[in-house]
Amino acid sequence: MEKIKEGMIAPEFTFTTPWLENQRLTDYLKGKKKTVLIFMRFYGCRLCQIDIDRIIENYEYIEKHNSQVLIVLQTEPHIIREQREEIDTPITLICDPDHQLYKLYNVGIHNLKDRPDAVTEKLNMAIKLGYKKVENNQKEIAKQLPATFIINNEARITFSYYGIHTGDTLDIKEILKELNCDKNQ
Numbered sequence: 001m002e003k004i005k006e007g008m009i010a011p012e013f014t015f016t017t018p019w020l021e022n023q024r025l026t027d028y029l030k031g032k033k034k035t036v037l038i039f040m041r042f043y044g045c046r047l048c049q050i051d052i053d054r055i056i057e058n059y060e061y062i063e064k065h066n067s068q069v070l071i072v073l074q075t076e077p078h079i080i081r082e083q084r085e086e087i088d089t090p091i092t093l094i095c096d097p098d099h100q101l102y103k104l105y106n107v108g109i110h111n112l113k114d115r116p117d118a119v120t121e122k123l124n125m126a127i128k129l130g131y132k133k134v135e136n137n138q139k140e141i142a143k144q145l146p147a148t149f150i151i152n153n154e155a156r157i158t159f160s161y162y163g164i165h166t167g168d169t170l171d172i173k174e175i176l177k178e179l180n181c182d183k184n185q
Helices: 025-029 046-057 059-064 077-083 100-104 117-128 172-178
Strands: 034-039 067-073 092-095 147-152 157-162
Touching: 025 034, 025 067, 046 059, 046 067, 046 117, 046 172, 059 067, 059 172, 077 092
Parallel strands: 034 067, 067 092
Antiparallel strands: 034 147, 147 157
16 A cells, blocks of 8 residues: 555545544645644653643644644543543544544655654653653554655645654654744744
8 A cells, every 4th residue: 555645545444433433534624724634652652641741732823824633542431431521622633543534645654663752752751741651452563663644724734754663753842843833923
């Protein structure tokens, strides 16, 4: 299966969030200038938790630019509901414990023998900040790579990035830059 690239039409899918079922990607694209679709590992991953919180902390800038964020996680809905309240979660968390969307978007796994220093540094920072690993009912793929796509309201991919290691999720500053979100506006 080929990688998703700029200019392609985003593959359609139906999904479940921790609080809703039978949601369609195209319904979310309507009315928004851009949608950021991020594939992370699983909710209990400390690296993912820190990235999710950074996005939430900056979400007002994303919303100001008529954009939104959807994050795909290898996590069952009840696990996220036990950790987060819907009211405190402005982003859409997509539950994909069977990894179907990862396959649809051709988001692979890494084959590195050693953990990259960047992953170790980010993990140590997450631990220092108090993030705790949450069990995932063994639904996660430990070597799952991240990926980020930006999709316009016509379902066209305008940005595509496949991570090269488990901690290689785009930094929020890069996401804001790709969305042309200026915090000073």
